[in-house]
Amino acid sequence: MKSAILFSFIISRSSTILLLPDVLINAIYSFFEGLLYFACGIDVFGGLPVSNDSLTITDNRTGRTYELAINDNTIRANDLRQIKVDADDFGLMTYDPSFMSTAACRSAITFIDGERGILRYRGYPIEQLAEKSSFLEVAYLLNEGALPDQEQFDRWTDKIKNHTYVHTNIIKFLEGFRYDAHPMGMMLSAVSALSTFYPDAKNIKDPENRYLQRVRLLAKAPTIAAFAFRHSRGLPFVFPDNDLDYVGNFVNMTFSIGGRHKPNPVLQRALEVLFVLHADHEQNCSTSAVRAVGSSHVDLFSAVSAGVAALYGPLHGGANEAVIKMLDEIGSVQNVPNFIKEVKEGKRKLMGFGHRVYKSYDPRAKLIKRIADEVFDQTGLNPKLKIALELERIALEEDYFVSRKLYPNVDFYSGLIYQAMGYPTDYFTVLFALGRMPGWLAQWEEMLLDDDQKIARPRQIYTGSEERPYVPMEKRKTSVTA
Numbered sequence: 225m226k227s228a229i230l231f232s233f234i235i236s237r238s239s240t241i242l243l244l245p246d247v248l249i250n251a252i253y254s255f256f257e258g259l260l261y262f263a264c265g266i267d268v269f270g271g272l273p274v275s276n277d278s279l280t281i282t283d284n285r286t287g288r289t290y291e292l293a294i295n296d297n298t299i300r301a302n303d304l305r306q307i308k309v310d311a312d313d314f315g316l317m318t319y320d321p322s323f324m325s326t327a328a329c330r331s332a333i334t335f336i337d338g339e340r341g342i343l344r345y346r347g348y349p350i351e352q353l354a355e356k357s358s359f360l361e362v363a364y365l366l367n368e369g370a371l372p373d374q375e376q377f378d379r380w381t382d383k384i385k386n387h388t389y390v391h392t393n394i395i396k397f398l399e400g401f402r403y404d405a406h407p408m409g410m411m412l413s414a415v416s417a418l419s420t421f422y423p424d425a426k427n428i429k430d431p432e433n434r435y436l437q438r439v440r441l442l443a444k445a446p447t448i449a450a451f452a453f454r455h456s457r458g459l460p461f462v463f464p465d466n467d468l469d470y471v472g473n474f475v476n477m478t479f480s481i482g483g484r485h486k487p488n489p490v491l492q493r494a495l496e497v498l499f500v501l502h503a504d505h506e507q508n509c510s511t512s513a514v515r516a517v518g519s520s521h522v523d524l525f526s527a528v529s530a531g532v533a534a535l536y537g538p539l540h541g542g543a544n545e546a547v548i549k550m551l552d553e554i555g556s557v558q559n560v561p562n563f564i565k566e567v568k569e570g571k572r573k574l575m576g577f578g579h580r581v582y583k584s585y586d587p588r589a590k591l592i593k594r595i596a597d598e599v600f601d602q603t604g605l606n607p608k609l610k611i612a613l614e615l616e617r618i619a620l621e622e623d624y625f626v627s628r629k630l631y632p633n634v635d636f637y638s639g640l641i642y643q644a645m646g647y648p649t650d651y652f653t654v655l656f657a658l659g660r661m662p663g664w665l666a667q668w669e670e671m672l673l674d675d676d677q678k679i680a681r682p683r684q685i686y687t688g689s690e691e692r693p694y695v696p697m698e699k700r701k702t703s704v705t706a
Protein backbone atom coordinates (compact mmCIF):
# COMPACT_ATOMS: atom_id res chain seq x y z
CA MET A 225 0.00 0.00 0.00
CA LYS A 226 2.72 2.44 1.02
CA SER A 227 4.74 1.71 -2.11
CA ALA A 228 1.63 2.17 -4.28
CA ILE A 229 1.11 5.67 -2.86
CA LEU A 230 4.76 6.49 -3.42
CA PHE A 231 4.66 5.15 -6.97
CA SER A 232 1.59 7.22 -7.95
CA PHE A 233 3.22 10.29 -6.37
CA ILE A 234 6.31 9.87 -8.48
CA ILE A 235 4.27 9.40 -11.71
CA SER A 236 2.16 12.51 -11.09
CA ARG A 237 5.37 14.41 -10.27
CA SER A 238 6.89 13.71 -13.68
CA SER A 239 3.84 14.95 -15.57
CA THR A 240 3.48 18.18 -13.57
CA ILE A 241 7.15 19.05 -13.99
CA LEU A 242 6.43 19.77 -17.64
CA LEU A 243 4.15 22.73 -16.78
CA LEU A 244 6.02 24.68 -14.05
CA PRO A 245 9.61 26.01 -13.65
CA ASP A 246 11.99 23.27 -12.48
CA VAL A 247 13.18 24.85 -9.25
CA LEU A 248 9.67 25.58 -8.05
CA ILE A 249 8.43 22.12 -8.92
CA ASN A 250 11.39 20.50 -7.18
CA ALA A 251 10.89 22.55 -4.04
CA ILE A 252 7.13 21.84 -3.88
CA TYR A 253 7.67 18.17 -4.49
CA SER A 254 10.47 17.80 -2.00
CA PHE A 255 8.16 19.23 0.60
CA PHE A 256 5.22 16.96 -0.28
CA GLU A 257 7.52 14.01 -0.75
CA GLY A 258 8.73 14.50 2.81
CA LEU A 259 5.18 14.70 4.09
CA LEU A 260 4.20 11.61 2.14
CA TYR A 261 7.05 9.53 3.50
CA PHE A 262 6.17 10.77 6.93
CA ALA A 263 2.49 9.84 6.40
CA CYS A 264 3.65 6.39 5.29
CA GLY A 265 5.22 5.98 8.70
CA ILE A 266 8.77 6.01 7.44
CA ASP A 267 11.10 8.10 9.57
CA VAL A 268 12.49 10.04 6.70
CA PHE A 269 12.86 13.56 5.42
CA GLY A 270 13.00 14.24 1.70
CA GLY A 271 12.97 10.53 0.98
CA LEU A 272 16.22 9.77 2.83
CA PRO A 273 16.51 7.83 6.06
CA VAL A 274 17.38 10.29 8.83
CA SER A 275 19.67 9.26 11.63
CA ASN A 276 20.43 11.31 14.73
CA ASP A 277 24.08 11.64 13.75
CA SER A 278 23.42 13.29 10.46
CA LEU A 279 22.90 16.63 8.82
CA THR A 280 20.02 17.23 6.42
CA ILE A 281 20.74 19.81 3.76
CA THR A 282 18.24 21.25 1.28
CA ASP A 283 19.77 22.74 -1.83
CA ASN A 284 17.45 25.65 -2.59
CA ARG A 285 18.76 25.80 -6.15
CA THR A 286 17.19 22.44 -6.92
CA GLY A 287 14.96 21.76 -3.93
CA ARG A 288 16.76 18.46 -3.42
CA THR A 289 17.52 17.23 0.06
CA TYR A 290 20.63 15.33 1.17
CA GLU A 291 21.62 13.58 4.33
CA LEU A 292 25.24 13.73 5.42
CA ALA A 293 26.72 11.60 8.17
CA ILE A 294 28.13 13.39 11.23
CA ASN A 295 31.07 11.67 12.87
CA ASP A 296 33.13 13.26 15.64
CA ASN A 297 31.07 16.43 15.24
CA THR A 298 32.29 16.68 11.67
CA ILE A 299 30.86 16.18 8.20
CA ARG A 300 33.08 14.98 5.39
CA ALA A 301 33.60 17.90 3.02
CA ASN A 302 33.75 15.37 0.18
CA ASP A 303 30.16 14.30 0.96
CA LEU A 304 29.09 17.77 -0.20
CA ARG A 305 30.26 16.95 -3.70
CA GLN A 306 27.10 14.93 -4.36
CA ILE A 307 25.19 18.23 -4.14
CA LYS A 308 24.95 19.30 -7.76
CA VAL A 309 22.71 21.46 -9.88
CA ASP A 310 23.07 19.07 -12.81
CA ALA A 311 25.21 16.15 -13.90
CA ASP A 312 27.96 18.42 -15.27
CA ASP A 313 28.28 20.33 -12.01
CA PHE A 314 31.54 19.58 -10.11
CA GLY A 315 29.61 19.50 -6.83
CA LEU A 316 29.54 21.72 -3.77
CA MET A 317 32.78 22.62 -1.98
CA THR A 318 33.54 24.44 1.25
CA TYR A 319 35.42 27.75 1.27
CA ASP A 320 37.61 27.92 4.37
CA PRO A 321 40.65 30.16 3.90
CA SER A 322 43.19 29.61 6.68
CA PHE A 323 41.30 26.50 7.84
CA MET A 324 39.22 28.31 10.45
CA SER A 325 36.81 25.41 10.67
CA THR A 326 38.33 22.48 8.83
CA ALA A 327 39.75 19.35 10.48
CA ALA A 328 42.49 18.15 8.13
CA CYS A 329 43.32 14.94 9.96
CA ARG A 330 42.52 12.63 12.82
CA SER A 331 45.26 12.77 15.43
CA ALA A 332 45.96 10.97 18.70
CA ILE A 333 48.92 13.12 19.72
CA THR A 334 47.78 16.38 21.32
CA PHE A 335 44.46 17.46 22.77
CA ILE A 336 43.55 21.14 23.17
CA ASP A 337 40.35 22.57 24.58
CA GLY A 338 40.76 26.22 23.67
CA GLU A 339 37.71 27.40 25.60
CA ARG A 340 38.83 25.82 28.85
CA GLY A 341 42.56 26.33 28.40
CA ILE A 342 43.45 22.62 28.41
CA LEU A 343 46.51 21.11 26.73
CA ARG A 344 47.45 17.44 26.92
CA TYR A 345 50.11 15.37 25.16
CA ARG A 346 48.88 11.81 24.60
CA GLY A 347 46.38 12.40 27.41
CA TYR A 348 48.83 13.76 29.99
CA PRO A 349 48.10 17.30 31.25
CA ILE A 350 50.81 19.77 30.27
CA GLU A 351 51.04 20.97 33.89
CA GLN A 352 52.12 17.49 35.07
CA LEU A 353 54.59 16.99 32.25
CA ALA A 354 56.09 20.43 32.83
CA GLU A 355 56.58 19.64 36.48
CA LYS A 356 57.81 16.06 36.25
CA SER A 357 59.13 15.21 32.80
CA SER A 358 62.37 15.64 31.00
CA PHE A 359 62.26 16.88 27.41
CA LEU A 360 63.51 13.59 25.98
CA GLU A 361 60.84 11.74 27.93
CA VAL A 362 58.19 13.98 26.37
CA ALA A 363 59.78 13.47 22.95
CA TYR A 364 59.45 9.71 23.49
CA LEU A 365 55.86 10.10 24.68
CA LEU A 366 54.84 12.14 21.64
CA ASN A 367 56.50 9.78 19.19
CA GLU A 368 55.76 6.42 20.81
CA GLY A 369 52.38 7.20 22.34
CA ALA A 370 53.26 6.23 25.94
CA LEU A 371 55.67 7.27 28.65
CA PRO A 372 58.82 5.12 28.58
CA ASP A 373 59.86 2.81 31.41
CA GLN A 374 63.48 3.18 32.56
CA GLU A 375 64.85 0.63 30.09
CA GLN A 376 62.99 2.14 27.15
CA PHE A 377 64.12 5.60 28.16
CA ASP A 378 67.77 4.54 28.45
CA ARG A 379 67.66 2.95 25.01
CA TRP A 380 65.99 6.05 23.55
CA THR A 381 68.60 8.33 25.15
CA ASP A 382 71.44 6.16 23.84
CA LYS A 383 70.07 6.25 20.33
CA ILE A 384 69.82 10.03 20.42
CA LYS A 385 73.36 10.33 21.76
CA ASN A 386 74.66 8.20 18.89
CA HIS A 387 73.51 10.79 16.40
CA THR A 388 74.38 14.16 17.94
CA TYR A 389 77.32 14.83 15.61
CA VAL A 390 76.82 16.39 12.21
CA HIS A 391 78.88 15.86 9.06
CA THR A 392 81.79 18.31 9.05
CA ASN A 393 80.53 19.76 5.77
CA ILE A 394 77.55 21.13 7.71
CA ILE A 395 80.12 23.32 9.48
CA LYS A 396 81.42 24.59 6.13
CA PHE A 397 77.83 25.14 5.05
CA LEU A 398 77.08 27.24 8.15
CA GLU A 399 80.34 29.14 7.79
CA GLY A 400 79.06 30.32 4.41
CA PHE A 401 76.46 32.52 6.09
CA ARG A 402 77.13 36.19 6.74
CA TYR A 403 78.04 37.04 10.34
CA ASP A 404 74.65 38.72 10.80
CA ALA A 405 72.52 35.99 9.18
CA HIS A 406 69.32 35.39 11.12
CA PRO A 407 69.75 32.16 13.12
CA MET A 408 66.33 30.91 11.98
CA GLY A 409 67.45 31.28 8.36
CA MET A 410 70.55 29.22 9.19
CA MET A 411 68.50 26.65 11.10
CA LEU A 412 65.97 26.06 8.38
CA SER A 413 68.63 25.84 5.66
CA ALA A 414 70.75 23.43 7.67
CA VAL A 415 67.79 21.18 8.47
CA SER A 416 66.88 20.98 4.80
CA ALA A 417 70.56 20.47 3.89
CA LEU A 418 70.52 17.31 6.02
CA SER A 419 68.43 15.71 3.28
CA THR A 420 71.49 15.83 1.01
CA PHE A 421 73.63 14.10 3.63
CA TYR A 422 71.06 11.33 4.18
CA PRO A 423 69.63 10.40 0.80
CA ASP A 424 68.39 7.17 2.41
CA ALA A 425 65.74 9.35 4.08
CA LYS A 426 63.85 9.29 0.79
CA ASN A 427 62.77 5.76 1.65
CA ILE A 428 59.76 6.91 3.61
CA LYS A 429 57.86 3.63 3.15
CA ASP A 430 60.18 1.77 5.53
CA PRO A 431 59.19 2.25 9.21
CA GLU A 432 62.72 1.50 10.50
CA ASN A 433 64.17 4.03 8.12
CA ARG A 434 61.65 6.65 9.17
CA TYR A 435 62.52 5.97 12.82
CA LEU A 436 66.24 6.37 12.11
CA GLN A 437 65.68 9.72 10.39
CA ARG A 438 63.51 10.97 13.26
CA VAL A 439 66.20 10.01 15.78
CA ARG A 440 68.83 11.67 13.60
CA LEU A 441 66.94 14.94 13.36
CA LEU A 442 66.06 15.09 17.05
CA ALA A 443 69.71 14.40 17.92
CA LYS A 444 71.25 16.86 15.46
CA ALA A 445 68.83 19.77 15.93
CA PRO A 446 70.57 21.11 19.09
CA THR A 447 73.98 20.76 17.43
CA ILE A 448 72.87 22.75 14.39
CA ALA A 449 71.10 25.33 16.57
CA ALA A 450 74.19 25.74 18.76
CA PHE A 451 76.45 26.07 15.72
CA ALA A 452 74.18 28.82 14.34
CA PHE A 453 74.46 30.59 17.72
CA ARG A 454 78.28 30.35 17.73
CA HIS A 455 78.49 31.53 14.13
CA SER A 456 76.47 34.67 14.94
CA ARG A 457 78.90 35.47 17.73
CA GLY A 458 82.06 34.60 15.83
CA LEU A 459 82.83 31.86 18.34
CA PRO A 460 84.39 28.49 17.46
CA PHE A 461 81.94 25.62 17.34
CA VAL A 462 81.71 23.39 20.40
CA PHE A 463 81.09 19.74 19.59
CA PRO A 464 78.50 17.59 21.35
CA ASP A 465 79.47 16.16 24.73
CA ASN A 466 77.54 12.94 25.04
CA ASP A 467 78.20 12.65 28.77
CA LEU A 468 75.70 15.45 29.16
CA ASP A 469 71.96 15.11 28.88
CA TYR A 470 70.03 16.54 25.91
CA VAL A 471 69.44 20.04 27.25
CA GLY A 472 72.75 20.18 29.16
CA ASN A 473 74.61 19.30 25.98
CA PHE A 474 72.82 22.06 24.08
CA VAL A 475 73.54 24.64 26.78
CA ASN A 476 77.19 23.60 26.80
CA MET A 477 77.47 23.85 23.01
CA THR A 478 76.03 27.38 23.08
CA PHE A 479 77.74 28.89 26.15
CA SER A 480 80.99 26.99 26.71
CA ILE A 481 84.10 29.16 26.64
CA GLY A 482 87.33 27.20 27.06
CA GLY A 483 86.09 24.14 28.92
CA ARG A 484 82.79 22.71 29.97
CA HIS A 485 80.17 25.34 30.80
CA LYS A 486 78.96 25.30 34.40
CA PRO A 487 75.23 25.71 34.04
CA ASN A 488 72.90 27.29 36.54
CA PRO A 489 70.60 24.30 37.32
CA VAL A 490 67.53 26.54 37.75
CA LEU A 491 68.04 28.15 34.35
CA GLN A 492 68.78 24.84 32.68
CA ARG A 493 65.66 23.23 34.12
CA ALA A 494 63.67 26.32 33.06
CA LEU A 495 64.92 25.90 29.49
CA GLU A 496 63.99 22.22 29.59
CA VAL A 497 60.46 23.06 30.81
CA LEU A 498 60.12 25.65 28.05
CA PHE A 499 61.05 22.95 25.52
CA VAL A 500 58.40 20.66 27.07
CA LEU A 501 55.77 23.39 26.81
CA HIS A 502 56.56 23.91 23.13
CA ALA A 503 56.87 20.22 22.19
CA ASP A 504 53.60 19.93 20.28
CA HIS A 505 50.49 21.95 19.66
CA GLU A 506 48.34 19.91 17.26
CA GLN A 507 47.64 21.37 13.81
CA ASN A 508 49.34 24.77 14.12
CA CYS A 509 50.83 26.55 11.11
CA SER A 510 54.27 24.89 11.19
CA THR A 511 52.91 21.40 11.91
CA SER A 512 50.42 21.79 9.09
CA ALA A 513 53.36 22.81 6.88
CA VAL A 514 55.29 19.67 7.88
CA ARG A 515 52.24 17.52 7.17
CA ALA A 516 51.41 19.23 3.86
CA VAL A 517 54.97 19.07 2.53
CA GLY A 518 55.45 15.55 3.94
CA SER A 519 52.28 14.42 2.18
CA SER A 520 54.17 14.68 -1.12
CA HIS A 521 56.37 11.86 0.28
CA VAL A 522 59.49 14.01 0.37
CA ASP A 523 62.11 13.07 3.01
CA LEU A 524 61.70 14.06 6.66
CA PHE A 525 64.40 16.76 6.63
CA SER A 526 62.78 18.63 3.74
CA ALA A 527 59.35 18.34 5.34
CA VAL A 528 60.55 19.60 8.73
CA SER A 529 62.48 22.48 7.17
CA ALA A 530 59.09 23.68 5.88
CA GLY A 531 57.91 23.63 9.49
CA VAL A 532 60.93 25.64 10.63
CA ALA A 533 60.19 28.18 7.88
CA ALA A 534 56.57 28.51 8.97
CA LEU A 535 57.62 28.92 12.59
CA TYR A 536 59.95 31.78 11.61
CA GLY A 537 56.99 34.10 10.88
CA PRO A 538 56.00 36.75 13.47
CA LEU A 539 52.42 35.48 13.69
CA HIS A 540 53.72 32.06 14.77
CA GLY A 541 57.00 31.28 16.56
CA GLY A 542 58.60 34.56 15.52
CA ALA A 543 56.19 36.29 17.91
CA ASN A 544 58.60 35.76 20.84
CA GLU A 545 61.16 37.92 19.06
CA ALA A 546 58.48 40.43 18.01
CA VAL A 547 57.32 40.79 21.65
CA ILE A 548 60.76 41.94 22.78
CA LYS A 549 60.99 44.40 19.89
CA MET A 550 57.55 45.71 20.86
CA LEU A 551 58.54 46.08 24.53
CA ASP A 552 61.71 47.91 23.48
CA GLU A 553 59.67 50.24 21.32
CA ILE A 554 57.17 50.96 24.11
CA GLY A 555 60.16 51.78 26.28
CA SER A 556 58.46 52.45 29.61
CA VAL A 557 55.33 51.70 31.60
CA GLN A 558 54.01 55.26 31.03
CA ASN A 559 53.77 54.59 27.29
CA VAL A 560 51.62 51.49 27.69
CA PRO A 561 48.18 53.23 27.60
CA ASN A 562 49.06 54.98 24.34
CA PHE A 563 50.28 51.72 22.82
CA ILE A 564 47.05 49.97 23.85
CA LYS A 565 45.09 52.85 22.29
CA GLU A 566 46.89 52.28 18.99
CA VAL A 567 46.13 48.56 19.17
CA LYS A 568 42.43 49.30 19.74
CA GLU A 569 42.47 51.68 16.77
CA GLY A 570 43.75 48.83 14.65
CA LYS A 571 47.12 50.51 14.02
CA ARG A 572 49.16 47.89 15.90
CA LYS A 573 49.02 44.34 17.10
CA LEU A 574 49.75 43.38 20.67
CA MET A 575 52.33 40.71 19.93
CA GLY A 576 52.20 37.65 22.18
CA PHE A 577 48.45 38.04 22.54
CA GLY A 578 45.67 36.09 20.87
CA HIS A 579 45.46 32.57 19.54
CA ARG A 580 43.49 30.74 16.90
CA VAL A 581 42.48 28.00 19.31
CA TYR A 582 42.76 29.38 22.85
CA LYS A 583 39.85 31.59 23.75
CA SER A 584 40.93 31.69 27.39
CA TYR A 585 44.34 31.97 29.07
CA ASP A 586 46.92 29.84 27.21
CA PRO A 587 47.87 27.17 29.79
CA ARG A 588 51.48 27.36 28.61
CA ALA A 589 51.58 31.11 29.28
CA LYS A 590 50.38 30.46 32.84
CA LEU A 591 53.25 28.03 33.42
CA ILE A 592 55.75 30.31 31.73
CA LYS A 593 54.84 33.15 34.07
CA ARG A 594 55.76 30.87 36.97
CA ILE A 595 59.06 29.92 35.31
CA ALA A 596 59.80 33.61 34.78
CA ASP A 597 59.64 34.19 38.55
CA GLU A 598 62.14 31.35 39.16
CA VAL A 599 64.49 32.59 36.45
CA PHE A 600 64.36 36.24 37.52
CA ASP A 601 65.12 35.14 41.09
CA GLN A 602 68.46 33.96 39.70
CA THR A 603 69.22 36.58 37.07
CA GLY A 604 67.57 39.68 38.52
CA LEU A 605 64.45 41.20 37.05
CA ASN A 606 64.29 41.82 33.34
CA PRO A 607 63.31 45.52 33.28
CA LYS A 608 60.94 44.86 30.38
CA LEU A 609 58.85 42.61 32.63
CA LYS A 610 57.20 45.66 34.19
CA ILE A 611 56.04 46.84 30.77
CA ALA A 612 54.79 43.36 29.89
CA LEU A 613 52.85 43.05 33.15
CA GLU A 614 51.29 46.47 32.65
CA LEU A 615 50.33 45.57 29.07
CA GLU A 616 48.69 42.40 30.33
CA ARG A 617 46.92 44.18 33.20
CA ILE A 618 45.40 46.85 30.97
CA ALA A 619 44.61 44.49 28.12
CA LEU A 620 42.73 42.07 30.37
CA GLU A 621 40.50 44.93 31.53
CA GLU A 622 39.80 46.43 28.11
CA ASP A 623 36.67 45.47 26.20
CA TYR A 624 38.65 45.27 22.91
CA PHE A 625 40.63 42.29 24.24
CA VAL A 626 37.94 40.80 26.48
CA SER A 627 35.28 40.74 23.75
CA ARG A 628 37.71 39.15 21.30
CA LYS A 629 38.96 36.72 23.94
CA LEU A 630 42.58 37.81 23.49
CA TYR A 631 44.89 36.56 26.24
CA PRO A 632 48.67 36.25 26.52
CA ASN A 633 49.96 33.28 24.55
CA VAL A 634 53.11 31.18 24.94
CA ASP A 635 55.25 33.86 23.31
CA PHE A 636 54.32 36.78 25.55
CA TYR A 637 56.68 35.98 28.44
CA SER A 638 59.03 33.37 26.91
CA GLY A 639 61.25 35.96 25.21
CA LEU A 640 61.86 37.75 28.52
CA ILE A 641 63.10 34.49 29.99
CA TYR A 642 65.32 33.63 27.01
CA GLN A 643 66.79 37.11 27.20
CA ALA A 644 67.53 36.73 30.91
CA MET A 645 69.25 33.43 30.10
CA GLY A 646 71.60 35.24 27.73
CA TYR A 647 70.11 34.35 24.34
CA PRO A 648 69.95 37.17 21.78
CA THR A 649 66.51 38.24 20.53
CA ASP A 650 66.90 36.78 17.04
CA TYR A 651 67.69 33.40 18.58
CA PHE A 652 64.39 32.95 20.47
CA THR A 653 62.54 31.28 17.62
CA VAL A 654 65.37 28.77 17.23
CA LEU A 655 64.71 27.75 20.83
CA PHE A 656 61.02 27.35 19.97
CA ALA A 657 62.02 25.18 16.99
CA LEU A 658 64.13 22.91 19.22
CA GLY A 659 61.16 22.50 21.53
CA ARG A 660 58.70 21.81 18.68
CA MET A 661 60.93 19.21 16.98
CA PRO A 662 59.43 16.09 18.65
CA GLY A 663 55.93 17.25 17.74
CA TRP A 664 56.82 17.74 14.08
CA LEU A 665 58.41 14.28 14.00
CA ALA A 666 55.42 12.58 15.63
CA GLN A 667 52.92 14.39 13.41
CA TRP A 668 54.88 13.52 10.26
CA GLU A 669 54.91 9.84 11.22
CA GLU A 670 51.21 9.88 12.10
CA MET A 671 50.37 11.53 8.78
CA LEU A 672 52.25 8.86 6.82
CA LEU A 673 50.51 6.04 8.69
CA ASP A 674 47.05 7.53 8.18
CA ASP A 675 45.16 5.77 5.37
CA ASP A 676 42.85 8.77 5.03
CA GLN A 677 45.74 11.02 4.00
CA LYS A 678 46.70 11.76 0.43
CA ILE A 679 48.83 14.52 -1.02
CA ALA A 680 47.62 17.82 0.48
CA ARG A 681 46.02 19.71 -2.34
CA PRO A 682 43.34 22.31 -1.55
CA ARG A 683 40.85 23.56 -4.11
CA GLN A 684 40.33 27.17 -5.09
CA ILE A 685 37.62 29.48 -6.31
CA TYR A 686 39.00 30.89 -9.54
CA THR A 687 38.51 34.66 -9.77
CA GLY A 688 40.71 35.41 -12.77
CA SER A 689 40.06 36.28 -16.38
CA GLU A 690 37.92 34.19 -18.73
CA GLU A 691 39.76 32.53 -21.62
CA ARG A 692 41.28 35.16 -23.93
CA PRO A 693 43.52 34.93 -27.01
CA TYR A 694 47.26 35.56 -26.85
CA VAL A 695 48.18 39.06 -28.06
CA PRO A 696 51.63 39.52 -29.65
CA MET A 697 53.88 41.96 -27.77
CA GLU A 698 53.80 44.64 -30.45
CA LYS A 699 50.02 44.76 -30.35
CA ARG A 700 49.68 45.09 -26.56
CA LYS A 701 48.69 48.48 -25.16
CA THR A 702 50.74 49.49 -22.09
CA SER A 703 47.61 50.66 -20.29
CA VAL A 704 46.14 47.16 -20.42
CA THR A 705 47.07 45.22 -17.31
CA ALA A 706 46.80 41.52 -16.80
Ligand code: CMC
Pocket residue numbers: 508538539540541542543567572573574575576577578579580581628630633634635
Ligand atom coordinates in the same frame (compact mmCIF):
# COMPACT_ATOMS: atom_id res chain seq x y z
N1 CMC B 1 46.48 42.32 18.90
C1 CMC B 1 45.39 43.04 18.55
N2 CMC B 1 44.30 42.50 18.00
C2 CMC B 1 44.30 41.18 17.79
C3 CMC B 1 45.39 40.38 18.13
C4 CMC B 1 46.52 40.99 18.70
N3 CMC B 1 47.58 40.27 19.05
N4 CMC B 1 45.12 39.11 17.79
C5 CMC B 1 43.91 39.12 17.26
N5 CMC B 1 43.40 40.36 17.25
C6 CMC B 1 42.07 40.79 16.81
C7 CMC B 1 41.98 40.77 15.28
O1 CMC B 1 42.35 42.02 14.75
C8 CMC B 1 40.52 40.45 15.08
O2 CMC B 1 39.78 41.61 15.33
P1 CMC B 1 38.44 41.92 14.46
O3 CMC B 1 37.50 40.82 14.84
O4 CMC B 1 38.03 43.27 14.91
O5 CMC B 1 38.86 41.87 13.03
C9 CMC B 1 40.20 39.48 16.22
O6 CMC B 1 41.14 39.80 17.25
C10 CMC B 1 40.35 38.02 15.82
O7 CMC B 1 41.69 37.82 15.39
P2 CMC B 1 42.12 36.98 14.14
O8 CMC B 1 43.25 37.67 13.46
O9 CMC B 1 40.92 36.64 13.30
O10 CMC B 1 42.60 35.66 14.84
P3 CMC B 1 43.43 34.50 14.18
O11 CMC B 1 42.99 33.26 14.82
O12 CMC B 1 43.38 34.57 12.70
O13 CMC B 1 44.95 34.86 14.58
C11 CMC B 1 46.94 35.03 15.80
C12 CMC B 1 45.60 34.32 15.66
C13 CMC B 1 47.78 34.33 16.84
C14 CMC B 1 47.70 34.99 14.46
C15 CMC B 1 46.66 36.51 16.21
O14 CMC B 1 46.01 36.53 17.46
C16 CMC B 1 47.94 37.33 16.26
O15 CMC B 1 48.36 37.84 15.24
N6 CMC B 1 48.57 37.46 17.48
C17 CMC B 1 49.83 38.17 17.58
C18 CMC B 1 50.97 37.29 17.12
C19 CMC B 1 51.26 36.20 18.14
O16 CMC B 1 51.38 36.45 19.32
N7 CMC B 1 51.45 34.98 17.62
C20 CMC B 1 51.80 33.83 18.46
C21 CMC B 1 50.70 32.84 18.52
S1 CMC B 1 50.89 31.62 19.81
C22 CMC B 1 52.31 30.73 19.46
C23 CMC B 1 52.36 30.13 18.12
O17 CMC B 1 51.43 29.48 17.67
O18 CMC B 1 53.38 30.32 17.51
